[in-house]
Amino acid sequence: MExxxxxxxxxxxxxxDLVEIKLSCIEVFDREDQxxxxxxxxxxxxxxxxxxxxxxxxxxxxxxxEMRAQH
Numbered sequence: 441m442e443x444x445x446x447x448x449x450x451x452x453x454x455x456x457d458l459v460e461i462k463l464s465c466i467e468v469f470d471r472e473d474q475x476x477x478x479x480x481x482x483x484x485x486x487x488x489x490x491x492x493x494x495x496x497x498x499x500x501x502x503x504x505x506e507m508r509a510q511h
Contacts, residue, residue, distance in 0.1 A: 449491055456487040 447455075463480050466473065 447490075452487055452490050456484065456491075459484045459487060 459480055463477065463484065466477050466480070468474050468477055
């Protein structure tokens with residue numbers, strides 16, 4: 441049975457940022473690294489599903505080059 445946990449939007453966004461930072465830094469050298477990357481990608485997907493408007497905002501920002509230059 442899955443237990444439901446309540447997190448604030450800010451906490452979910454912070455966790456998502458941390459997962460994305462770790463994903464950007466990870467270097468895959470062996471199977472253990474590959475499993476870690478897969479686990480982080482799954483966590484990112486789950487966290488993004490909790491705040492779907494963030495995923496939509498990132499997608500629209502990525503489509504506009506002027507927004508990327510500002511960050």
